[in-house]
Amino acid sequence: MRIASWNVNSIRQRETHVARWLERVQPDILFLQELKCEAPVFPAATFKALGYEAAVVGQKAYNGVAALARVPFTAVHTKLPGLPEDDAQARYIEVTIGGITMIGIYLPNGNSGGEAGYAYKLAWMEHLRARAKALQDADTPFLIAGDFNVCPTDVDFAPGAISPTDALVRPATRAQFRALLWLGLTDAVRALHPTGPVFTFWDYQAGAWPRDLGLRIDHVLLSPTLAERLVAAGPDREERGREQPSDHVPVVVEIRD
């Protein structure tokens, strides 16, 4: 089984990129982030023509997540359990496919809105940890894929690519990410690439891509029984070199059937 995640930075700007990528890579399921549109204008027909059904959690202009899969499925949650009822940010989708619970996330960046904005990020991470713990306690095989907006360690950003005070690297951000891992989850990409940079994002500015000044912020975390079946994991750097690319590349994980 091939599972992928991709922050596309506007699905309407990246519709062709995603369609061609699906044809080339043939994932069983693809989680998308930063759709930047409401569900009715998501280009579902384009992906349906390629054999992919879509579940979309949209929002005007900001955020937005979706799942595309070749096997019929339904979204069981479209909001992160535990968040206030009036939270309108489209950042979470949870589906079940083949007995596995799969969660796609667009975790808050945390650099806007001052300390309140950062507190929202930490609260979001704590609710995500609680959701993961509930699945773990129920012995449910599950994975969490998406844009975590977390550089877990100093190896996960190029020197100079980010400020030391950025919300992606703040100590509390990393502590909350480790709390997730301590549930027994495996960072799929890092498990198979134990050392060195494995970037998934390069800023549009200052020649970050040609200078390879990237970040590793898109992750796939696996519950224990899925981790035992892990055979491959990594970013698809090829996509960053295309015309008008997203600033993120897809991350692809292979799980033995």
Place this chain on the structure above:
DNA sequence: ATGACTGAGCATCTCAGA
């Protein structure tokens, strides 16, 4: 020393991204 990006939207500027 200078310039250095992308996308959406009540749009020729602001907000957000990271």
